[in-house]
Amino acid sequence: MIYDLTVVQFSKMLTNLSAILDKAAAFAETKKIAPEVLLNSRLAPDQFNLTRQVQIACDTAKLGAARVAGKADSAPKHEDTETTLAQLQTRIQDVIAYLATFTPADFTNAASQTVSQPRWEGKTLSGVEFAIQHATPNIYFHISTAYAILRHNGVDVGKKDYLGAMPYKS
Amino acid sequence: MIYDLTVVQFSKMLTNLSAILDKAAAFAETKKIAPEVLLNSRLAPDQFNLTRQVQIACDTAKLGAARVAGKADSAPKHEDTETTLAQLQTRIQDVIAYLATFTPADFTNAASQTVSQPRWEGKTLSGVEFAIQHATPNIYFHISTAYAILRHNGVDVGKKDYLGAMPYKS
Numbered sequence: 001m002i003y004d005l006t007v008v009q010f011s012k013m014l015t016n017l018s019a020i021l022d023k024a025a026a027f028a029e030t031k032k033i034a035p036e037v038l039l040n041s042r043l044a045p046d047q048f049n050l051t052r053q054v055q056i057a058c059d060t061a062k063l064g065a066a067r068v069a070g071k072a073d074s075a076p077k078h079e080d081t082e083t084t085l086a087q088l089q090t091r092i093q094d095v096i097a098y099l100a101t102f103t104p105a106d107f108t109n110a111a112s113q114t115v116s117q118p119r120w121e122g123k124t125l126s127g128v129e130f131a132i133q134h135a136t137p138n139i140y141f142h143i144s145t146a147y148a149i150l151r152h153n154g155v156d157v158g159k160k161d162y163l164g165a166m167p168y169k170s
Numbered sequence: 171m172i173y174d175l176t177v178v179q180f181s182k183m184l185t186n187l188s189a190i191l192d193k194a195a196a197f198a199e200t201k202k203i204a205p206e207v208l209l210n211s212r213l214a215p216d217q218f219n220l221t222r223q224v225q226i227a228c229d230t231a232k233l234g235a236a237r238v239a240g241k242a243d244s245a246p247k248h249e250d251t252e253t254t255l256a257q258l259q260t261r262i263q264d265v266i267a268y269l270a271t272f273t274p275a276d277f278t279n280a281a282s283q284t285v286s287q288p289r290w291e292g293k294t295l296s297g298v299e300f301a302i303q304h305a306t307p308n309i310y311f312h313i314s315t316a317y318a319i320l321r322h323n324g325v326d327v328g329k330k331d332y333l334g335a336m337p338y339k340s
Binding site: 001002004005009012013043044047120122123124125128129132133134136137138140141144145147148151152154159162163164166167168169170 | 171172174175179182183213214217290292293294295298299302303304306307308310311314315317318321322324329332333334336337338339340
């Protein structure tokens with residue numbers, strides 16, 4: 001279940017974010033504005049801009065899964081140098097490809113896994129606590145904020161773009 | 171685990187939202203503006219305002235847990251009549267109290283539970299699919315949006331207010 005909550009669902013949300021950024025690109029083209037205007041937008045002067053929201057969403061997905069699986073040391077590095085929508089899309093696809101390398105077996109010991117981050121100064125969470133209380137709220141925060149920045153700028157995105165397809169049975 | 175993902179974590183997030191709304195109330199008092207200005211704020215003309223974001227966050231928590239547990243019929247009703255921060259705080263506390271009536275045993279059959287909503291026209295999700303792919307992204311979406319509306323208006327909220335306390339071990 002932690003596999004479904006992190007690997008599968010984070011991958012889905014990055015796919016949704018990618019489609020939302022495609023809408024942003026189409027909007028910029030239609031309105032004849034530079035896409036960088038959107039990438040540099042934010043909702044408050046001391047808030048991260050759209051580029052940074054996407055970068056953090058990617059890292060939250062990548063490191064969220066990696067830390068809970070005890071594989072953070074082998075996660076691919078990303079240097080936060082993206083300046084275009086195309087580069088952000090490449091990063092998203094990189095992370096989706098990385099997430100695809102995990103299997104449910106990687107999460108068997110999530111409850112006993114110890115997770116930490118440099119800024120926690122030695123303190124730890126269990127893998128399950130980290131997945132539910134930290135990685136999950138964080139990825140949704142940054143994707144929702146990216147969405148809100150674009151919505152505020154007039155891009156025609158709606159809740160369905162954010163949620164993505166549901167595996168409905170009829 | 172579905173109990174922790176929904177009941178426990180949704181209750182925590184509503185507690186965080188309540189504290190964020192307290193900051194909004196203090197901000198309004200300091201700036202000598204009517205709190206209703208914040209309650210009616212939105213980031214796009216066709217987006218729900220802050221009041222509605224809080225109402226939907228409450229319903230997502232309440233019905234998210236109730237539907238996965240197969241108890242939607244007995245969930246308390248809320249009529250969406252709140253017009254003040256105090257009334258929204260009361261609703262949040264109502265839902266937190268309702269969530270406290272659940273136990274982990276209510277979620278034993280979440281994988282085989284069938285969940286539907288009127289707008290799905292007879293289609294269904296399993297309880298686990300609904301919890302992970304629908305209720306969870308939705309509650310974070312509406313709490314993040316409520317946060318973003320307040321941040322955009324100048325309220326001094328940060329990521330820690332959104333995430334709340336972590337159960338760190340040292």
